[in-house]
Amino acid sequence: MNRVEEQRILKLAQAGNSNAFAQLYREHVQTIFRYLYYRLNDTHLAEDFTADVFTRAFKDLSNYQDMGKPFVAWLYRIAHARVVDYYRKMGRQGTESELDESIIITQRTDDVVDNTLLRKQMAQVLHLAIAQLIPSQQQVVMLRFIEEKSLDETALIMDKKVNAIKALQHRALKTLAQLLAKMGFAGDEFLGGLS
């Protein structure tokens, strides 16, 4: 959906057209779900929150103003606020994730380990490492390497300058490298395991 089309549908949705809103929902639901999944590290919770984000978006749609940014940037903000609210109510750190390092290391040093299982384990390790990043780093990783957005698009969505995004992606990758090293993996070696 291009920007012009999106703006047209948005106007319809703002006028109360539920079909138009459903179109926006279908366009962005997977993106918001992925974002929530990485932030919450829980599929069921991410599903519930996805529904909640779109419900809130519809309720607030009359206040939405197109400031030259894609609609999804607004949805990201709602999702982010929802996650922050959730962790505040839970009274625990947002990036805490349980990681059974011993299992992963054992699997890795086992010569007869099944390659599929190893790949699954490594993917899991990477998921958990991403979950331990601070929110802005998580978002830049998701937008750049999972949603495959350009630097300019990422900057627009995150409402930051391109240089800030470059710095943020560097810090995110550096932190990930440190987290993986802590778990016993070097990045390049890790890549070999998945190829």
Place this chain on the structure above:
Amino acid sequence: MTNPTDDHPDYADILATCLDMVLSKRATIETCVAEYPHYADSLRQELSIALLITKLKPPTLSDNKVASIEARLMKSLPSQKVLRPHFGMIRRNVAAIFLIIVVIFAGSAGTVAASADALPGDALYGVKRWWESVVVFIATIVGDTETVLIQLAETRLDEMTRLAEIGGDSSQNLSDLASAIENVLRYNSDLTSREVNFLQATHRFLIGSSVVDSPLAQNMLDEIAPFLTVIPERPPASDMSSDSPMTPTPTATVAPSVVLSPTATASPIESITQVFTPTPSATSRIPPTPTRTATPTATPTKTVLAPIVPTSTPTWTAYPTSTPAPTITPSMPVIGITATANGGGIVPVPSVTWYPWQQATWDTCYLTRTVDPYGNINDPYCNSTLPPPVDPESLGVEVTP
């Protein structure tokens, strides 16, 4: 494994270039590494991880799940009223006028004033928080939420600090501070120096407090960490003139010649026009900056008409005149006019800011008259600190606490 050279300011650019090349398959990791051998270790490691993430199978909602959420969503939508922005605007205007009247009466009662220094646990603390929520509501309507949010965040930090000083239990109020931080960060991507100062002060407080080990405090420190950056001083005007064809007047400033006559009206107008008369001043706190659209002289006398961007719910009319003869009645709220430098030249940025007699250090230059609790109208004053010219995050420089 950390390569110490990856903290070089150019490294983020090099990494971004290599990422684009590698992710678009126009280069391999090794060709990039060969091009920048000084950063070989870091580049190889970070490019590998980025490439690996792109190979992860992203989690997706099943078609069934998408459909079931959509069905649930659609079921809840018909119960919503049809969205009518125009009706909402009228309703908000009425609500705003009503609330402003309430606030005026509440303010004159003095209870709110008495609650200004209340701490959590004090009898008047609830009044203080109620007052704040009213201020936030009005700020939302007049479109100046950011200023109010940073003020409230500073208030929360001040309360925590004072509680800690008297040995009170500040852990109960940690979530309020977390909420305040979140509000400041949520509405801002380019933080002002005031906001960065607040985050730095919060960081110092948390590090030295007894609650530092709590998960919430740790979460807050993580949130703050990216913003603990060094903000370079704004270069002197002489350095900037090379980029501009004009020479800035040494101490051009916007004189506080705007008189504010806030008048609540039953039929709010859609736009406000203000007249600013820049005059030179030897004591100006606003550094002169070049502009491409105006050539200030040593004695600028030109009158600048600064149209205000119409807000959706204007509730006050301010008619600046050249004669400072305010007609503010005691206990009326105060309207401040913000002037700030923007790239070059002094550009009056209209901003209607309301706050009671409590003073604060504002980031931009506020030409403001205030009314104290006894109805005395004070002289106008100006606080000016220019916003940072560079996005702090783009510097990538972190200060070790």
